[in-house]
Amino acid sequence: MKRILIFSGTTEGRQLADILDASGICADVCVATGYGHEVMTEGQYRNIYTGRLTEEEMKEFMQKGDYAAIVDATHPYAVVVSSNIRQASAQAGLPYYRLRRTLQSAGDDSDVIYVKSQQECVRALEQTSGNILLTTGSKELHCYCENETLRERLFVRVLPGTESIEICHKNGILGRQIIAMQGPFSEEMNLALLHQYQIRYMVTKESGASGGFSEKISAAKKAGVSVFVIENPEAENGEQKENLEEILQEIERLTGKHIRRKQMQVSLVGIGMGNTKLITEEAAERIKGADLLFGAKRLLDAVPAQWNVAAERLPYYLAKDILPCLDDAGEKSGKAIFHAVILFSGDTGFYSGAEKMMQALQGRENTEVSVCPGISSVSYLAARSGNSWQDAKIVSLHGTDQMERLIKKAGMREKVFVITSGVSDVREIGKRLIECGLKETTVTVGYALSYPAEQIKTLSPEECMQLTDEGLYTCLIQNQRISGEKKNSDPKFLTHGLPDDAFCRDKVPMTKEEVREAAICKMHLTPDAVVYDIGSGTGSIAVEMARLSDNLTVYAIERKQEAVALIEKNCTKYGLANVKVICGEAPGALTGLPVPTHAFIGGSNGSLKEILTDLYRKNPRMRVVVTAITLETVGAVSSILNEFPVEQEEIIQMSVSRAKKAGRYHLMQAENPVFILSFYFAGGTES
Template sequence: MKRILIFSGTTEGRQLADILDASGICADVCVATEYGHEVMTEGKYRNIHTGRLAEDEMKEFMQNGDYTAAVDATHPYAVLVSSNIRQAAEQVRLPYYRLRRTLQSAGEENNVIYAKSQQECVRALEQTTGNILLTTGSKELHCYCENETLKKRLFVRVLPGMESIEICHRNGITGKQIIAMQGPFSEEMNLALFHQYQIAHMVTKESGATGGFSEKISAAKKAGVSVYVIKNPEAENGEQKENLEEILKEIERLTGKEIRRKKMQVSLVGIGMGNTKLITEEVAERIRSADLLFGAKRLLDAVPAQWNLSARRLPYYLAKDILPYLETSVPQAVILFSGDTGFYSGAEKMVQALQERCDMEVSVCPGISSVSYLAARSGNSWQDAKIISLHGTDHMELLMEAVRTNRKVFVITSGVLDVREIGKRLLDCGLKETAVTVGYALSYPDEQIKTLSPEECIQLADEGLFTCLIQNKEIHETGKDADRKFLTHGLPDDAFCRDKVPMTKEEVRETAICKMQLKENSVVYDIGSGTGSIAVEMARLSKNLTVYAIERKPEAASLIEKNCEKFELSNVKVIRGEAPLALADLPVPTHAFIGGSNGSLMAILTDLYQKNPRMRVVVTAITLETVGAVSSILNEFPVEQEEIIQMSVGRAKKAGRYHLMQAENPVFILSFYFAGGAEQ
C-alpha cells in the first residue's frame, strides 16, 4: 500500500499525522529526537522513525519505502534539513510538499530588535549588560557560548529531553542556567520567568502561534525586557509552501482516498458580569472541555483556574488576533464575551469571521446581561423599556430624547464619567424629576444598587462598571403612553422663537415637507431658512438626516440657532450667508427647499444642478410673478415628476359666541426632481 512520508518535529507535523491516521492513510513519520518520538504517539496506520538523517540517508529511506509523497513539516528554522529533504525527494522523483506554518510578527515595537542570524544577534548582545533568556532551542546554543562573559549571562529554555540537556552541558551551561520545560508558555509564565531570573534581554525566533510568540512579545513589553528576534530564513527564500488544507487535498488526489477532517469546535460564550454563580451550566461545560480559551484579561481572570488547568489562556478578543491560533487544529476552543452574546456584544462579528472557515463548527451560548440582571434586582421588567449603550459611543443626545419620550430607559455606560454626564444632561433638559437606578459592580461582592436623583448622579465618585435604569416619573405618574413622540411632524407656529422674522405657516410647512420626500440619510439645504421652522421640523424626523439652514440675515440666523437649541437638535447646521455663494463648501445635497432666493433663483438652481443633477427640489412662492419665473427657469433644466399646487388655508378666529374664518394668503408649492446625469 502506498504510504506518505512525513518529516516532523513540529505541532503541525503531529496534526497531519493524526489526521491521516484517523482517515486510514498509512504514513511513516521521521523525528530527530527521542523527545520528538514521545510527543508523537503511535497510531494504527503510522510508523515512527527516530534519529537524524543526512541527505543520502534520506534518499535511501525514500527509495526503500513505497511512498506517494514526502511532506516536510520540520521547523521553519531547520533550513539545512529542509534543503536536504527537498533535494533527496527531487533525486528519487518523489512529490515534495513544504507544510507552511502561520507566522506572527512583533511589528515595530520599540523594545524589539531584529537580527538576520544567530551570529548577528550575538554581536548585538555583546554590547549589552544584564541577564539573557535564550528561547531559541539547543541546536544553535554554541553560538552564544563562545564568549565566556556572554555565556555567564545566559538562562536557556530548552525542551525537557536528554539530548537538549546534554547539549547544554557540552556547551558549559550549568544546571541553574537550564530551564527545561515544554511550551508553549502563557504571558503570565513568561513574566514569572523574567522576574525570577531578572531577565533584561530575551532571544526568540520569529515563530508562529504554536510557538507562543505573541505571548513572549507581550510579556517582554510589560516587563521592559528587550527582545531580539531571529528573522525567519524561509521568509526570504521564495520556496513554495502549502498550508495543511492544501496538502490534505494533494494527498487525497495522490492516494484516491477521502480524508476525514475533524472540524474544530469553536464556542462563543457569554459569561455574564463576572460572578461564576451566574454562568450557565452549558457555558461552564464548554469552558471545562476547552483546549484554548480566548477573551479579554478581565474575563479570563473571572474563570476559575481549577475549571480547566490544561487549557491555554490567550488574552485576545478580536478575530484578527484569534484566527492565527485556530490555524492549528485543536479539538475545542472557547471565546469569552461579557454579559450576553446577543446584547451589545462582539459575538456577531466573530461568528461572521469564523463562518468563512470550513474546518470548524461555530456555536453560540448565551449569558446573563447586565440589563436583565439589574431589572431583576430592582424589581422591574425590561421588555417594555428602551435600551441604549453609551459604551464607546456618542449617544448621549439620543439617550436624552429616549428619556423624554419613554417611561423606562436602560443605559450601558463606560464608567462613572458617563453617569455624571447623565445627571448633568437630565438637569439641563429639565428632567430633574427622573429617578436613576444605578447598578455598580453588578454580581461582584461589592455590588451596589441604589436609586439617585440627577443631582446625586453628578456627585458619584466610585470608578467601575455601571448599568443604569432611568425612569421618567412624569410619564409614569400621568399614565401617558410610553412613547410620547408624535409619529408625524407638525409643530404649531407658536412653538418657534420668531420675533419679526417671516415664517412659513404651519399648514404650508407640513405640506412642503411631505413634498420633499425625505429619506433616512438625506442631506438637505433649507435656502432662505428664516426662523428655521422648516429646518427644525425636517431635522426632528430623524437623527440621521442632516439639514443645512442657509440664511443671509444675521437676526434670522440667530433665531434659527435659538430654535435648534430649544428643540435640542444637533443635525441642523446654520450657514450664515447668501445663496448660491454660501453653498460652495457644503456637502453634496440630496434635497433642497427654497423658501427665499432674494432674486437669485436661477443662480441657485444652476448651482444645485451642478452639485447633484438628480436631486429633489421644493420651492414655495406667494406671487404669480414668482410662479411664472420659476416655471420659465425650469425650462432651462431637465426635470421630472414636476408638480405645482396652490394652497389656500382658512383659520377660524373666535368672536364672542361665533367663529369667523380668516383666510391666509394663497401659497404655491412647486416640486420636481432634476433629471440630469448620475447622482454625484
C-alpha cells in the same frame, strides 16, 4: 438502520460517540458509573446506559438490540471488562472491535520506573520515603492502603464522582488526602500539585495522550519527582488492534453511511458581566468541556481555573488572531472532535463581537459554530433598579462617537439605556444633558455591575459630572417630562400634523398647517437624514420633521433674532435635542455644517441662486423642496433650476379653504395659494 454498541468510559469512547452522532449514525453507549454518564452528554442519535454488566448480561444486551457491531472503548487497564465484552460479542455473533489508546514514551530517564502491576509498584514504594501522588484512580486504591505507613503518605487524585469518594473513605483515605478533579491536566496544573503537596513520588498508568501522560512526566521531571509507570497490560502481539480511523472505516462499511472525520466545534459564549453566578449553566458546560479558551484577559480571568484546568487559555478576541490558532490546534490535536470556546462579555446578541466572529467562521470546513447567550448589563441594571427595558431605547458609546445620537434620544424618549466606555463618558453625558436643557432628567448609574464593588445610584446630570471612579458603567437616562406627557397628553400619532396653534409664533410668519404637511411629504425624508431648514421662521417645519425620528438632525437656519428665539422656544416645548438652531443668513450661515441629505427653503431673502449653488456643492445628489407664494418667485426658481442638473422635478399649487362660522352657517374662507417645488439634484459624486 442498525445501531453501534459502544462500551465506553474513556475519552476515546466519547470521541467515537460524538463523531457517530454528528454523522447521523445511531449508537447505544454503555458506561459503568454515574460520573461516566455525566461526562457523556446525550446526543440526537445516541442513548446512554449506566451500570456494570456481567458477561452474561452483556450478551443479553447485545442480543436484544439491532446492532451492526460492538466497539470496546473501555480503559486499557480494564482487562477483565474487555475480556467479557469480547466473549459476549462472540456468543452474540457480532463483530468486535477494540479501540486502542495510542501510547506515549516516557523516555529513558532514570527517574521513570516501569512496573508490571499495582502490586509490584506497592512493593517498590514500600522501600521509599516521602509523599506519593497516586493518579491511577480509585479502583485499585486498596492495593496501596493495606500498608498503614504507605497509606498515610498517599495523596490520591480521583474523579469527582460519589463512587470514587466513597472508595477513598472506605480505604481509610482522609479528606485532606483526596484530590477530586476531572482530567486530563496541563503540565502547569500537575506541577502545582506536586509542589503543593510536597510530592516525592508519582504513580501513573501508561495512559497515552488522552490521559495526559506526557504532561505528568514533564511536570515530574521539572519538580524532580520520580515516577512509577504501570505498564499497559494489553498484549502487544497476537491480539486484534484498531485505531479510531480503522474502526470508522469498518462502521462506514457496515452502515453504508459516510462519517465526518475531524471536526472543530466552536462555541461563542456570553458570560455576562463577570460574576460566575450570572453565567448560565449551558455556558458553564461549554467552558468546562473546552480544549481551547479564547477571550479578553478580563473575561478569561472571570472563569474559575478549576472549571477547566486542561484547556489552554489564549487572550485573543479578534478573528484575525483566533482563526490561525484554531487551524494550528486542529492540526496538532489528536482528537476527532476539538472544542473551542470564544468568550464575550454580556450577551452575544447585544453590541457584541460575536456577530463578526460568526461571519468569520462561516464556511470553514468541518467547523460547527453555536452561540450561547449571556446576561447583558442592560437587563441586569433594569432588574436591579426596578425598571423595564422593553420600552426603552439603547445606545452604545463603545468605539464610535454616538454621543450626539444619545442626547437626541434622551430628549425625545422616556428611557434610554447607555453602554459607556468609562467614567469620562458618564461625565460627558451629564454635561451634554445640561447644555441641551435636559436638567430634569435623572441618570441611574450602574458601576462595576455584578462585582463586589457594584454601585447603583440615581444622579442628576450635575452629579454625573462629579464622578471620578474609573471602571465599567451602564446608565439609564429617564426623561421625567416625557413621562409626564405620556400620562397627561394626547396619544402619539403615526404621522406629522401638529395644528398651527401648537406653536409659539407671535408676529413671525409661519407656513400653514396643510402646506407644511404637504411640503414635509415632498421631502422624502429618511430616518437618519441631515436636513437644512433655510428661512425657518417659527421652526414649525423643523419641529415636525425632527419629531419623526430621533436619528434625524435638522439645522434650522434663520436670520432674524426674534424668530431664532421662537424656534428655540418651540424646540424646548417638544423636547427636541435633534434640532440645531443657527442664527445667520444663508448661504453664509451654512459654512461648516455637516453635509445635508435634504433641504427645505421657506425663505431666501433674494439669495436663492447662491443658496442652491452652495447646496449643490455640498451634496450634488440631495433632495430639495422650495415653497413660494408669488408667480415671480416660481418663475425665478424655474429659471435658476435650468442652470443645475435636476431630476424628478415637480411643481404643485395648493389652495386651502377653511370653514368659518357665521351664526348658524359655515362659510369657506380661502388661504393664499402656495406653490411647492421639489426635485433631486442629479449631479455626480464630488471629486
